[in-house]
Amino acid sequence: MDPGKQLHVAVVGVGGVGTQVVEQLIANPNYGFHLVALTSSKRMLKSTKDACINPVAWRDALDSSETPVDLSVVKSTLQELVKQGEKTLFIDNTSSQDVAELYPALLSAGINVVTPNKKAFSGEVVLYQGIVQASRSGRYLHESTVGAGLPIISTLRDLVETGDKIVKIEGVFSGTMSYIFNNYSSVEGSHESFSSIVKGARAQGYTEPNPADDLNGADVARKLTILARIIPEMKDEQGNFPLLHGYQSVETTSLIQAAPPSAVSNGDEFMRWLPEQDAHFAQMREQAANEGNVLRYVGVVDVKNKVVKAELAKYPKTHPFATSLGGSDNIIMFHTERYGKRPLIVQGAGAGNDVTAMGVVSDVLKLIRP
Incomplete structure (x- = not known):
């Protein structure tokens, strides 16, 4: 990846770990993150041409959003950015099997994936093989699936x-x-x-x-x-x-x-x-x-x-x-x-929200650093 490019990030899941991930990303302004989308279990917040997600008031904005979660929209948004030559990242902070099964399609579209979700890497081998094969187009990193913030x-x-x-x-x-x-x-x-x-x-x-x-x-x-x-x-x-x-x-x-x-x-x-x-x-x-x-x-x-x-x-x-x-x-x-x-x-x-989020964000930084 070109280290000079901005990284467009969608964060799925803003519970204990997810909230810490967003806060740690915001605390690293020198790396040029652009929040494209944020989703809770019920609501979604999406950046538009006219309005970017406010990094200070993102929680209130998400809580007041009336847009239901639609991960296909998140994928399409990131995919369009890939077509424009931009760097994109899908961060999955859930423990959802359904979200994990999206990884091959995301990676095949050139969208990078970072996650603490164990499901994709510890379940049936067919899904894991699909992820590995699709990683020719996008990278996947999952340090925090095993030791939270520990470098296992x-x-x-x-x-x-x-x-x-x-x-x-x-x-x-x-x-x-x-x-x-x-x-x-x-x-x-x-x-x-x-x-x-x-x-x-x-x-x-x-x-x-x-x-x-x-x-x-x-x-x-x-x-x-x-x-x-x-x-x-x-x-x-x-x-x-x-x-x-x-x-x-x-x-x-x-x-x-x-x-x-x-x-x-x-x-x-x-x-x-x-x-x-x-x-x-x-x-x-x-x-x-x-x-x-x-x-x-x-x-x-x-x-x-x-x-x-x-x-x-x-x-x-x-x-x-x-x-x-x-x-x-x-x-x-x-x-x-x-x-x-x-x-x-x-x-x-x-274990712990803060150290698990650190493991996630450290993976994000690996995608940026030359």
Whole structure:
């Protein structure tokens, strides 16, 4: 891209992360962003020849807009700018499958895509293949799908593209699971019940409204899928991407296997059921402690054995997964041929609107910087 050109940006989704994305873009006036469109779940604000979107009062203008969301209009607007030789960008801050399925068409039209939405990269392989093929016309960047603002995907790509061979990736990928097990199974020892830890995490906003959506391991499985598909050695002999059915193909240990359907679908019902599992988790914690270990919910991409799994595992109390984590931190280890004796470690806050938005905006800047 010509660094001298202005970047015309459409932002889809202005919830917690999306609002931070817009504010961080506005805070970088030197890069010449032009907001073409903004959409909430119900309303849309579109720049016209006569009226640009006010970067100061955009929220009030969007709230008072009477224009319903129409992403086909957003696509057509960006596509027309591409035809005029302009640089365009579609930022998807939603978690929508429907929006994710628009990516191939957007990219084919020469529209770049930046997103924290995991759906497109961790679902059925057909959609992922379509995105990769369409990227000949437009670029897609999704750093924040795995580690929020942490440089996980960029680190992996740098390793792969400079010729290093990935042996294994392992880490604590879920900020929610990190918080829960850092407190439940600590190096110092803990006697608090599992359900009370989860209840506290939920009260502080560390979990989804229904913690079952965190404890089923699907979020970790999605992140592992995203990473596994970047590693060349994970492809099969015909060159096909791994994990045909995305995160559903990952060996995933759910921590709610015994939960009744009513608990899985309702957060309050789930929290009433969870104390029934306290004895089970206490037994696992005691056994781990007696062995000098702690419990951590981890994700592993074992390239050598072509195994991708998300599981509750035991680690020695001297291991970085036991000693280095605090709060809802993520920590990821890259075991490679170059980093054989001592793995490359990336660690830090792996969740939060501000750091996730930072990951999105950093991807945007990659499209601008020469």
